[in-house]
Amino acid sequence: MRFDQPLRVSARLAPPLTWAALACLLLGFAGAALASAAEQTATTLCAACHGPDGNSVAPTFPRLAGLQREYLAKQLDDFRAGRRTNETMAPIAAALDPGMIKELAAWFAARKPAPGPATNAALLELGKAIYMDGNPTTGVPSCSGCHEEDGTGSPRYPRVAGQHQAYTVQQMLLFKTGARTNDRGSMMRSLSERMTEAEIAAVAEYIAGM
Ligand code: HEC
Numbered sequence: 687m688r689f690d691q692p693l694r695v696s697a698r699l700a701p702p703l704t705w706a707a708l709a710c711l712l713l714g715f716a717g718a719a720l721a722s723a724a725e726q727t728a729t730t731l732c733a734a735c736h737g738p739d740g741n742s743v744a745p746t747f748p749r750l751a752g753l754q755r756e757y758l759a760k761q762l763d764d765f766r767a768g769r770r771t772n773e774t775m776a777p778i779a780a781a782l783d784p785g786m787i788k789e790l791a792a793w794f795a796a797r798k799p800a801p802g803p804a805t806n807a808a809l810l811e812l813g814k815a816i817y818m819d820g821n822p823t824t825g826v827p828s829c830s831g832c833h834e835e836d837g838t839g840s841p842r843y844p845r846v847a848g849q850h851q852a853y854t855v856q857q858m859l860l861f862k863t864g865a866r867t868n869d870r871g872s873m874m875r876s877l878s879e880r881m882t883e884a885e886i887a888a889v890a891e892y893i894a895g896m
C-alpha cells in the first residue's frame with residue numbers, strides 16, 4: 687500500500703518509539719518550552735515585586751500565589767485595557783501578549799500560597815464577624831458568601847486568604863472611593879461604600895491570617 691510505506695520506514699528508524707509515545711514526547715517539549723518562557727518572566731520581572739514564587743514580602747505588593755487563574759488573567763487584561771488603573775502595573779501588563787498573560791496566570795495560580803503574615807490579634811474578632819456575617823445594620827453582606835468561608839474563593843470570586851493586610855485595605859478603599867471600577871456589577875464598590883475604615887482594617891486583618 688502506498689500510505690503504508692513511509693510509516694514502516696520511519697518505524698524502522700525509531701524502533702522503540704510507538705507513534706503515540708513520539709507524539710507525547712513532542713507535545714511535552716512544546717509544553718515545557720511555553721512554560722519556561724512564562725516561568726522565566728515570572729521569576730525575573732514579576733518576582734522583583736511579587737516574590738520568586740508569588741508570595742511577596744512587601745505588604746503593598748499583592749501575593750499572587752494560588753489566586754485563581756481566571757482572576758489573574760482578568761486583572762492583567764484589565765490593566766492592559768485601562769479598566770483597572772495602576773501606574774506600576776499598567777505598562778507591565780501592556781507589554782504582555784495575550785498568550786503570555788494566560789501562561790503567567792496559570793503559573794501563579796499553581797504556586798503554593800505561603801502562610802498568611804502575622805496579624806494584630808486585637809482586630810481579629812471584629813474582622814471575623816464581618817467576614818462571616820457582614821454588618822446587618824448597615825447592609826454589608828458577608829464576605830464568605832462570595833469568597834468562601836476559608837477565603838480560597840472560586841473562579842468568579844478570587845482567593846483573598848493570606849493576602850497582605852495593607853494591600854487588602856488599599857483595594858477596599860479604591861473600591862469604596864470608586865477609583866477601582868473593574869468589579870462586575872459593582873459588587874465590591876457597593877458593599878465597600880457601606881463599610882467604615884475601622885471595619886475594613888479589621889476584615890483585612892482577619893483575611894491576612896486565614
Ligand atoms: C515594580 C513592581 C511590580 C512588578 C515588577 C510587577 N508588579 Fe504586579 N503589581 C504591582 C503592584 C503595586 C500591584 C497592585 C496594583 C494596585 O494597587 O492596583 C500589582 C498587582 C498585580 C496583579 C493584581 C493582583 C490582584 O490581587 O488583584 C497582578 C495579577 C499582577 N500584579 C501580576 C504581575 C505580573 C504577571 C508581573 C510580571 C509580568 C508583575 N505583576 C510585575 C507591582 C508590580
Ligand code: HEC
Nearest residue numbers: 827828829831832842843844854857868869870873874889
Ligand atoms: C457578591 C459577591 C461578593 C461579596 C459579598 C464580596 N466580594 Fe470581594 N470580590 C468580589 C468580586 C467579583 C471580586 C473581583 C473583582 C474583579 O474582577 O476585579 C472581588 C474582589 C475582592 C478584592 C480584591 C482582591 C484582589 O486581589 O485585588 C478584595 C480585597 C475583596 N473582594 C474583599 C472582600 C471583602 C473584605 C468582602 C466582605 C466585606 C467581600 N470582598 C465581599 C465579589 C464579592
